[in-house]
Amino acid sequence: MKLIYFFCIFLTFSYWSLAQETTDGLYQVDLTYRNISTKYCYALALIKTQLLDNIISGLTSSITDITSDLGINNLLSKRAGSSQAIGAVNYANDVEWISQISMGTPQQSSLVVLDTGSADLWIPCIDCYNCKNKRLYDYTQSSTIQYNGDDFSITYADGSSSKGWMEMDTLQVGYMTIQDQQFAMVYDMSKAFQTDVIDGVVGCGYDSLSVYSGTQTPLTNMYNQGLIPQRIFSVQLRPARNKTTYGGIFIFGGIDSRLYTGSITYTPVTYKYFWQIGIDAVLYNGNNVFTSSRNKQQVIIDTATALLIVGTNVARTLHSNMRGKYDSSSQTWQVPCNLNSNVQVSIKINGVTLQINYQDLVRERVSSLSSWCYSGIASTDSSIWIFGGTFMKNYYVIFDRERDRVGFATPVYAY
Numbered sequence: 001m002k003l004i005y006f007f008c009i010f011l012t013f014s015y016w017s018l019a020q021e022t023t024d025g026l027y028q029v030d031l032t033y034r035n036i037s038t039k040y041c042y043a044l045a046l047i048k049t050q051l052l053d054n055i056i057s058g059l060t061s062s063i064t065d066i067t068s069d070l071g072i073n074n075l076l077s078k079r080a081g082s083s084q085a086i087g088a089v090n091y092a093n094d095v096e097w098i099s100q101i102s103m104g105t106p107q108q109s110s111l112v113v114l115d116t117g118s119a120d121l122w123i124p125c126i127d128c129y130n131c132k133n134k135r136l137y138d139y140t141q142s143s144t145i146q147y148n149g150d151d152f153s154i155t156y157a158d159g160s161s162s163k164g165w166m167e168m169d170t171l172q173v174g175y176m177t178i179q180d181q182q183f184a185m186v187y188d189m190s191k192a193f194q195t196d197v198i199d200g201v202v203g204c205g206y207d208s209l210s211v212y213s214g215t216q217t218p219l220t221n222m223y224n225q226g227l228i229p230q231r232i233f234s235v236q237l238r239p240a241r242n243k244t245t246y247g248g249i250f251i252f253g254g255i256d257s258r259l260y261t262g263s264i265t266y267t268p269v270t271y272k273y274f275w276q277i278g279i280d281a282v283l284y285n286g287n288n289v290f291t292s293s294r295n296k297q298q299v300i301i302d303t304a305t306a307l308l309i310v311g312t313n314v315a316r317t318l319h320s321n322m323r324g325k326y327d328s329s330s331q332t333w334q335v336p337c338n339l340n341s342n343v344q345v346s347i348k349i350n351g352v353t354l355q356i357n358y359q360d361l362v363r364e365r366v367s368s369l370s371s372w373c374y375s376g377i378a379s380t381d382s383s384i385w386i387f388g389g390t391f392m393k394n395y396y397v398i399f400d401r402e403r404d405r406v407g408f409a410t411p412v413y414a415y
């Protein structure tokens with residue numbers, strides 16, 4: 001797919017150790033200190049969804065008519081404390097949000113992306129031949145592993161991939177101990193993962209999205225094993241510019257009322273596979289530059305994509321309004337680094353206009369002396385768009401499998 005673009009940045013980067021602390025029964029996870037100094041090439045769009053074009057052909061006909069379901073509900077009000085909060089580290093200025101999980105007994109930790117755009121869990125194992133600088137899961141040390149050995153192979157939308165074997169073991173997420181979690185022990189990963197700072201991926205999509213059929217995602221297992229009260233998780237991907245203690249927060253089991261203000265705008269999941277919803281419109285400075293037809297424009301809400309990825313025509317219109325441009329030699333959309341702070345790009349969802357902070361539309365400078373910056377918006381020829389960090393950073397996002405809907409609320413960084 002054309003929508004990916006690559007850039008290289010030189011990073012000296014430290015993970016902050018997150019203090020283990022309890023606030024009203026909510027827990028944060030220790031993120032082990034890790035110091036990285038590396039020339040690091042990165043797929044800016046980092047799309048860890050599966051090969052969309054392969055999937056879409058089988059899907060679009062099944063997209064159901066969207067019923068209006070605007071719910072306003074603070075689902076945790078009576079159950080505060082029963083959910084589990086997991087901290088994330090904001091990596092490389094909003095490129096990815098990284099969390100820690102542990103596998104096996106005794107626990108062996110991995111750094112992962114909690115990815116709403118896929119539904120398989122994999123971590124590299126000691127048999128990996130190209131996993132330099134990764135934490136490798138040593139299955140010989142786990143007393144709880146249950147071997148299966150079926151082949152596992154996944155390819156994401158950016159072309160990155162991994163291969164391994166399916167097994168089962170005890171998974172630790174925060175203070176939750178999940179028994180019999182299916183996962184892949186990976187022995188081969190593509191270049192993009194070799195140079196990526198994460199070890200593996202935890203899919204948080206619908207179980208049906210798993211490439212290894214019959215897999216139950218950690219969320220399903222948490223619920224079935226009584227560890228969380230509801231099949232709901234909620235996410236704050238926080239922008240680096242806010243300099244918050246936690247780069248991001250994932251709450252498993254519900255909604256933390258301290259993390260948002262105002263009401264929640266819900267919209268139904270249109271196809272229970274990805275976290276896929278329909279949008280009404282895209283607006284520039286209050287005017288529609290795109291309006292959905294009766295079959296609403298489909299988008300995927302993806303925690304593992306950095307950018308807002310829209311259709312090429314919409315990207316062209318937005319960038320021309322922002323006095324941006326498409327640079328065909330690098331195949332990237334660019335905006336003036338001094339983008340006017342009055343610029344308002346927003347998305348209408350279920351009748352509500354959700355705005356994107358103009359600062360999220362301007363990313364890294366194209367080169368040190370250039371007045372052009374990479375845009376927070378990219379384009380795709382695919383019929384399904386992807387809303388990643390550029391959009392998600394502006395909201396507390398609720399992924400609700402009890403009522404199959406996604407909610408958006410104004411975030412509060414309460415902790």
Ligand SMILES: *[C@@H]1O[C@H](CO)[C@@H](O)[C@H](O)[C@H]1NC(C)=O
Binds near residue numbers: 012036037
């Ligand atoms: C981390 O890296 C920085 C820059 O290279 C260095 O100054 C610092 O001492 C390192 N910290 C640790 C704990 O290794």
Ligand SMILES: *[C@@H]1O[C@H](CO)[C@@H](O)[C@H](O)[C@H]1NC(C)=O
Binds near residue numbers: 242411412413
């Ligand atoms: C994040 O920082 C911006 C200033 O850059 C501020 O306006 C905004 O309120 C902050 N967001 C939250 C949720 O605190």
